[in-house]
Amino acid sequence: MALGSKLQKMENCGNSRHMVKKILLGLLVLLLAIQFIRQSKNLAPTPSPADIQIRHPIPPETRRILETACYDCHSNNTRYPWYAEVQPVGWWLADHIKEGKSHINFSEFDRLTPKRAVRKLEQCADEVTEGGMPLTSYRFVHTDARLTEAQRKTLADWFDAVRTTITFAETN
Numbered sequence: 001m002a003l004g005s006k007l008q009k010m011e012n013c014g015n016s017r018h019m020v021k022k023i024l025l026g027l028l029v030l031l032l033a034i035q036f037i038r039q040s041k042n043l044a045p046t047p048s049p050a051d052i053q054i055r056h057p058i059p060p061e062t063r064r065i066l067e068t069a070c071y072d073c074h075s076n077n078t079r080y081p082w083y084a085e086v087q088p089v090g091w092w093l094a095d096h097i098k099e100g101k102s103h104i105n106f107s108e109f110d111r112l113t114p115k116r117a118v119r120k121l122e123q124c125a126d127e128v129t130e131g132g133m134p135l136t137s138y139r140f141v142h143t144d145a146r147l148t149e150a151q152r153k154t155l156a157d158w159f160d161a162v163r164t165t166i167t168f169a170e171t172n
Helices: 002-034 060-069 089-103 106-111 114-130 136-141 149-171
Strands: none
Touching: 060 149, 106 114, 114 149
16 A cells, blocks of 8 residues: 555655646747737937027936936837847836826927926926936836936026026016
8 A cells, every 4th residue: 555655655756746747848939939029128329409409408418317317118119128128128118208208208208297207306306306207117227327416417407497487488
């Protein structure tokens, strides 16, 4: 009887291994299949005439900071890393960009009402000053978006200057 139960356990163990192999193979096939389901890229063919940089002059260093630290998620032109081609990571990035643009899209900035533009710029200055932007997950991978205090101040000061310009233009 002991030999029979040992054989039964060995047979069950073999069945379990076979089942695990089937599950892993199924997951591999699924992972390969989802590689063909792609999101559209956030790449505008030409710069938008409503881009914040068109109407509001920006010093070269501030432009570099804005484009490096903000534009991937908050404009119509994203610099995609290699891993954006791997699903489901690409889907996550597409959703992240869509959410970022829903908060502020610098490529469409001049389409905002003056009141909303002023409020958005105030929020941008606060987020940058307090270290909430760029997001930690973004800074982790994009080391060039790790802003120094001086860079944070430069960007926040520019947001404030643009905000003042819009407020002044609105009252005149």
